[in-house]
Structures are given as structure tokens and as C-alpha cells.
Amino acid sequence: MRNIIIITLSSILVAFAYNFLLIPHEILSGGLSGIAIMLGIVTPLNTGVLNLLLNLPLLIIGVLKLGKRFIGYTILSVAVLSISLYIIPIYKATQEPILASLFGGVIVGIGTGMIFRASGSSGGFDIIAMLLSRKRDFPLGALISGMNGIVVAISGFVFSWDAALLTLVSIYATGKIVDTIHTSHIKLTLMIITGEGEEVKQQLLSKLHRGVTVMDAKGAYSGEGRKVLITVITRYQLAEVKNMIKETDAKAFVNILQTTEVIGVFDRGSK
Known part of the structure; x- marks a missing residue:
């Protein structure tokens, strides 16, 4: 319930930032x-409706490929964000x-960092990056940054290069805050000592x-x-793993270490 409340409130906060600050200035x-x-600005369609339609195919793939808890929280985030974008009026703050x-x-x-901390995501490129990182051991941060570069370029061609630079500032600020709250591409080694x-x-x-x-140990x-x-897990999965261990063995001792490099098979699904 705690995670659901955090994801809901954080998604609403993101919607306010879009409708009060970014959209009125054509910043992506x-x-x-x-x-x-962008499509909401250049077409008559509402941004919330477009956000839901663009994420829908990825959410369906995510249900099949990613963890049920993660994708369930992500569906919640996308739904709340889309509804909030539809309801909250656009106002130039x-x-x-x-x-x-x-x-x-x-x-x-x-908002996005708090969603990550609650074991979810805001959908979109996060799902694409996670699916790609399961096939090849690329940092999630680098994958997301590369795809966001495409958004910046589109902004320049559709609106203006001033808008593109402002979009770049927005994305950079978002990334820095997310990294501070929850750095997803860092790998962690877990040593779990348990009776279960x-x-x-x-x-x-x-x-x-x-x-x-x-x-075996004594x-x-x-x-x-x-x-x-x-x-070895990604930092992206840490909240889910901690909840899972707590539910399975609340008395387990867990030592968490940051991992510099992984050599060999990191993901069983990559075989």
C-alpha cells in the first residue's frame, strides 16, 4: 500500500510539472x-491520452517479459500520469x-526518482532500456540518455533549437535528480545469510x-x-529484492556491496 501511495502521488507531481512548467513553454x-x-502541442489530442496510447504496447510486452510487481507498479504510474495530464489544466506558472x-x-x-524507489517506473524508455539490458549488459542510464537525445533532436526540428536546448536542460536536471534519489544502472552484489x-x-x-x-554456513x-x-543485481531491482527478502525471511542478514564490473553471464535470461 505504501508503494502504491508513493507512486500515485509522485505521478500526479510529474503531471503538475508537465502542465504548469514544461508544456506551456513547448519544452519536452x-x-x-x-x-x-510534442504530439499534444502540435495536434488537437490531449497529452494524457497520447501518453497512454504510446505506452500501451510497451506495457503489454512488459507484462510478458518483466516482473509482475514492477510492471504492475509501472501500469499504475502510467495510468495515474495519463489521467492527471488529462484532468489538470495547462497553466503557465x-x-x-x-x-x-x-x-x-x-x-x-x-517524482520519477520516488517512483523508482517504490519499485516502479514511469514507463516508456525505461521499459525499452530494461528489455535491452536483459539481452546485453549495457548501463540503463546510457541507454535512456541515448534515446532521450532523439527527443532533443526532434524538439529542435519541430519547434526551435532554443526549445531543444531548454529540453536538454530539463532532461539533464531530471537525470541528476533521479541519480541522486535512485541510480538504476549501478550493479550491486548481495550476500544473503538466511535460514530459508x-x-x-x-x-x-x-x-x-x-x-x-x-x-552452506553455520x-x-x-x-x-x-x-x-x-x-548480482542492478540498483534498479534493489527495492524489489529487499521487499522479497523481508517477506520470505524477515530475519535474514543481507550485505549489499557496490560492484565495479561483472565478467561472465550476468542475466540467466541472456543465455
Whole structure:
């Protein structure tokens, strides 16, 4: 319930940033939302409706390829964002485009980062990047940045290069805030010491599609047998893994280390 509330409120916050700061100055956001904003400006269609239509095919693919909890939260985010964009009126909160670009990007970054922290995403390029990163071990951040570069270029050709530069400022501000709140492309090594080794292992294998190494261990004080599970995940998946471990074994000891590099098969699904 906590995650649902966070995702709902954060999606509404992003919609306010779009309709009060970015859209009135023809400034785009990153991802498919940016394309929806552009189409909403140049066509009679509402941005919220366009955002839902553009995300719909990716959400269907995500249901089949990505974790149920992640894609469920993402569907919630896309739905709330699209409805909010439809309901919230477009209002020019400031007459200064640079202020609209900077603060709009910051607010979008706060909302998006909180959605990530709650184990979801705002859809669009996030889903594309996650699907691609499962086939090749590319940083999610680099993939998203590359696709956002296309949005900037489109903004320049459709509107003006001033608008493109303002879009770039907005996307940069959003990325910095998201990285501060939740950096998704960093890899983490988890060492999980648990008395419910088999259950935790099955959860990791079925929900994350990551390889897991299992070792036997014994508590020095208690003398009781334990299992040590070692796996590597992306920071993007950390919230989901923490919730999963808590539900399976609330007494598990988990050591989380930032990983500099991974050599070999990172994703079982890439075989």
C-alpha cells in the first residue's frame, strides 16, 4: 500500500510539472512522455491520452517479459500520469522559459526518482532500456540518455533549437535528480545469510532471472545451519529484492556491496 501511495502521488507531481512548467513553454521531457507532449502541442489530442496510447504496447510486452510487481507498479504510474495530464489544466506558472525548464526538470526528477524507489517506473524508455539490458549488459542510464537525445533532436526540428536546448536542460536536471534519489544502472552484489535458503533462492530465480550461488554456513554463536546466497543485481531491482527478502525471511542478514564490473553471464535470461 505504501508503494502504491508513493507512486500515485509522485505521478500526479510529474503531471503538475508537465502542465504548469514544461508544456506551456513547448519544452519536452525525456522518454515517451516527451513525445506525447510534442504530439499534444502540435495536434488537437490531449497529452494524457497520447501518453497512454504510446505506452500501451510497451506495457503489454512488459507484462510478458518483466516482473509482475514492477510492471504492475509501472501500469499504475502510467495510468495515474495519463489521467492527471488529462484532468489538470495547462497553466503557465512562470513567464521565464529557463526557470520552467530547470524547475520542471527537477520536479519531474523528484517524482520519477520516488517512483523508482517504490519499485516502479514511469514507463516508456525505461521499459525499452530494461528489455535491452536483459539481452546485453549495457548501463540503463546510457541507454535512456541515448534515446532521450532523439527527443532533443526532434524538439529542435519541430519547434526551435532554443526549445531543444531548454529540453536538454530539463532532461539533464531530471537525470541528476533521479541519480541522486535512485541510480538504476549501478550493479550491486548481495550476500544473503538466511535460514530459508531454498525459498529465497526460488524467489530470486523466478522473479529476477539472476544467477545465484548457494553455500552452506553455520552461525558462530548459535551453531545453527544457514545458507549463504550470493547474486548480482542492478540498483534498479534493489527495492524489489529487499521487499522479497523481508517477506520470505524477515530475519535474514543481507550485505549489499557496490560492484565495479561483472565478467561472465550476468542475466540467466541472456543465455
